[in-house]
Amino acid sequence: MAERILAVVLAAGESTRMKSAKSKVLHTIGNLPMISHVMLALEKTGVEKVALVVGRDAAPVVQAASSGTLAVQPFEQKERLGTGHAVLAARDEIEKGYDQLLIAYGDAPLIGGAPLIEAVEKVRAGHDVAVIGFRTPKPTGYGRLLEKDGELIAIREEKDATAEERRVEFCNSGLMAIDGRKAAALLSKITNNNVKGEYYLTDIIEVVRAEGGKAATVEASVESVAGCNNRAELAELEAIWQRNRRHELMLAGVTMIAPETVFLSHDTEIGVDTTIEPNVIFGPGVKIERNVTIHAFSHLEGAYVTEGASVGPFARLRPGANLGRNAKVGNFCEVKKADIGEGAKVNHLSYIGDATIGPRANIGAGTITCNYDGFNKYETRIGADAFIGSNSALVAPVSIGDGALTASGSVITSDVPAGAAAFGRARQYVKEGYGSEIMARNKALKESKKK
Structure with a gap:
């Protein structure tokens, strides 16, 4: 019979230091809520179910x-009486007879699956509890993990530690695994005999030792177990996550000219031999195939870019932008909910929204698809090998046929058949000498205002 693992995730904090109108676990790292990062880590451990202890913003947190x-x-923690009390908010689930119990925190988004799995393995090997710790040369403020003969004998809070114990650099992260068959009984024996009158989860080590049980430690990196209490720490966690993700992508074959200036989302996918120039931002939902170039100062969100395509510099791809093979979206262009066909070019200063651009079509500088009438969106369709002259305004719904052409400066309000040329502008009229008259009149008016 397969081992059953329950995870209790604590996410009921008031987030006071975050100074926010929403729970801190909903603040994002890589455009994904911190609580969601924790759940992704738990998915790697074999957890069967999560008991989520919630407080404020319960519905969005769940x-x-x-x-x-x-x-x-979800389980609601109605009172704030310490971490031990918080875990027991999920007592009904804990008592259902799981083999192992994992304790995690919703504001520790960098935790990977490996330390959690190692803690589970320690319990599986015969320990009642396995606590995940970290080492730091600056342990002030953290509870110390005190060991003897390879066993964890106590978690000592700094205010209660001796001078010798305070020199210990092995610190408590709060994450742990507990023998699921004993968890409810062990947790119930934690008392609140302390100054604050709270139930501290760390006291479980003393309970285990008093009953002749064994406790172990698992060492993780400082970064992987870091929690978040305020906006400054949130920024620090974001920086760590971004650095780690960039490193992964570069090792996988992606070139970043100035990696520290590239910002990724949790679901960003980038293929090998792609080059990312400086100051590029990837919002959620972006997939880049191989051998693509993303030029500097571009912003992409909800976009799909096919092999060999080029984006930017200073381009914006909004949700629904799909670039075909070897397509190009150039400088100061914006694309939204549009398919840009294979080899098509949108080179300069254009807005393409709610549109389909055929293969090898050329969109001239300053072209706009006028897709919105103030209430509804309409589609523009441009055929293969079409040529859209600079400064064209295509008033949707409208279709430009294969190989068709629109003259520069045209406002196109009707469909253009394949192979046709459309002129949507007033005929030019030249009045000899009239320009000089206008200039002289305007100059005289300016001079008169000085008197």
Whole structure:
């Protein structure tokens, strides 16, 4: 019979130091809520179900936690009486007879699956509890993990530690695994005999030791177990996550000219031999195939870019932008909900929205698809090998046929058949000498204002 693992995720904090109108676990790292990052890590551990302890913003917190594959059961923590009390908010689920219990925190988004799996393995090997810790040369403020003969004998809070214990650099992260068959009984024996009258989860080590049980430690990196309490720490976690993700992509074959200036989302996909120039931002939902060039100062969100395409510099791809093979969207162009066909070019200063651009079509500088009438959106269709003259305004719904041409400066309001040329501008009229008269009159008016 397969081992059953329950995870209890604590996400009921008031987020006071975050100074925010929403729960801190809903603040994002890589455009994904912190709580969702924790759930992704738990998916790697074999967890069967998550008991989510919630407080403020319960509904959106549950929604964010439920975005993955794990079954999530919310439990409300009505009072704030310490971490031990918070875990027991999920007592009904804990008592259902799981083999192992994992304790995690919704504001520790950088935790990977590896430390959690190692903690589970320690319990599987015969320990009652396995606590995940980290080492730091600046341990002030953290609880210390005190070991003897390879066993964890206590978690000592700094205010209660001796001078010798304060020199210990192995610190408590708060994450742990517990023997699921004993968890409810062990947690119930934690008392609140302390100054604050709270139930501290760390006291479980003393409970285990008093009953002749064994506790172990698992060492993780400082960064992987870092929590978040305020906006400054949020920025630090974002920087760590971005650095790690950039590193992964570069090792996978992506070139970044100035990686520290590139910002990614949790779901950004980039193929090998793609080059990312400086100051590029990837919003959610972007997939880049191989051998693509993203030039500097471009912003992409919800876009798909096919092999050999080129974007930017200073381009914006909004949701629904799909670039075909070897297509080009150049400088100061914006594309939204549009398919740009193979080899098509939108080179300069253009807006293409709600449109289909055929293969090898050329969109001249300053072209606009006028897709919105103030209430509804309409589609523009441009055929293969069409040539759209500079400064054309295509008033949707409208179709430009294969190989058709629109003259520069045209306003196109009717369909243009394949192979046709459309002129949507007033005929030019030249009045000899009239320009000089106008200039002289305007000059005289300016001089008169000086008197």
